[in-house]
Amino acid sequence: MKSIANYGVFERISSLMAREFGTIKRGSEEAHAFILQPIEGNLLKMSRKTGNRNGRRVIEAIKIALFTINGYLNDCEYDFSKYLTSENQDFVHAALMAIDPFTNEILKEALADEYDWNSADGLREYFSEPIKCLLRIEASAQMWMDSSGAEGYFDFLEEYVALTISDDYDMDFGAKIKNSEKYGKL
Numbered sequence: 001m002k003s004i005a006n007y008g009v010f011e012r013i014s015s016l017m018a019r020e021f022g023t024i025k026r027g028s029e030e031a032h033a034f035i036l037q038p039i040e041g042n043l044l045k046m047s048r049k050t051g052n053r054n055g056r057r058v059i060e061a062i063k064i065a066l067f068t069i070n071g072y073l074n075d076c077e078y079d080f081s082k083y084l085t086s087e088n089q090d091f092v093h094a095a096l097m098a099i100d101p102f103t104n105e106i107l108k109e110a111l112a113d114e115y116d117w118n119s120a121d122g123l124r125e126y127f128s129e130p131i132k133c134l135l136r137i138e139a140s141a142q143m144w145m146d147s148s149g150a151e152g153y154f155d156f157l158e159e160y161v162a163l164t165i166s167d168d169y170d171m172d173f174g175a176k177i178k179n180s181e182k183y184g185k186l
Contacts, residue, residue, distance in 0.1 A: 003076050003077065003078050003079065007082075010063060010067070010083060011063075013063050013066045013067055013070065014062070014063060014066060014135055014138055016070075017066050017069075017070065017131050017134075017135060018135050021127075021128050021131045021132055021135075022132060023132055023135050023136065023139075024132050024133065024135070024136040026139075029136060032129070032132065032133055032136070034174040034175075034176075035098070035099060035129055035130055035133045035174045035175065035176065036133045036136065036137065037161070037164065037172075037174065038098040038099075038172040038173050038174040039094075039095050039098040039099060039130075039133055039134070039137055040137060040157060040161055041098075041161065041164070041165040041166075041172050042094035042095065042097055042098045042171050042172060043058055043061075043091055043094050043095065043137075043157070044154065044157045044158070044161060044162065044165055045094065045165065045168075045169050045170075045171070046090045046091055046093075046094040046169075047091075047154050047157075048169075049090075049169050050090050052087060052090070052091075053150070053151040053154040054087065054150050054151065055141045055142070055144060055145040055150055055151070055152060055153035055154065056145065056150060057085075057087045057088040057091055058088075058091050058137070058138075058141045058153060059138055059141050059142060059145075060083060060085075060088040060091075061088045061089075061091030061092040061094075061095055062095065062134050062135075062137060062138040062141070063083070063138075064080055064083060064084060064088070064092045065092055065095045065096055065099075065100075065134055066131065066134055066135075067080065068092075068096065068100070069100070069127050069130070069131060069134075072102065072123055072127070073120065073123055073124060073127065075120075093171075094171060095134065095137075097171035097172075097173060098171065098172060098173045098174065099127075099130035099133070099134075099173065099174075099175070100130075101115075101117060101126070102117075104171070104173055106173070107173045107175065110175075111126070111175055114126075114175075114177060126175075129176045140153065140156070141153040144156045
């Protein structure tokens with residue numbers, strides 16, 4: 001049975017997840033680049049593909065991705081019909097393809113020996129880092145929108161990240177390898 005995500009909880013999902021998993025402080029993103037970069041790259045690729053450059057849609061997509069992960073962690077499924085729109089659904093898919101083993105089968109298979117996808121502890125261990133990265137991207141998108149308008153986040157990505165992003169529309173992914181300080185793009 002699906003649980004309906006009400007608006008109040010939808011708006012607070014980021015703060016709830018930040019409280020539980022922590023956040024990445026501004027200026028320390030480099031240590032998390034192997035997960036941040038695929039997510040941001042996928043968002044930029046999707047923006048280029050669809051022409052949608054509205055940072056607000058990215059923030060909505062991040063919240064939906066966080067709820068999706070929260071559902072895995074708490075063994076429930078959410079009904080996003082009120083929140084999933086034609087403007088944000090591509091960004092949701094792009095973000096989840098970068099980090100979610102249940103959306104991206106290649107990622108799931110690549111990490112099958114690293115994480116137990118059927119255990120709550122295994123899921124928490126795996127998703128801890130992607131959650132922090134999603135929260136950092138949400139904060140960045142909000143900051144760029146506040147300072148440069150609705151397209152500010154994508155202007156930032158085009159200026160500072162675009163050189164590291166391929167020109168195709170293939171979705172990239174990255175993960176922290178368990179018991180290692182190394183992050184890798186699988």
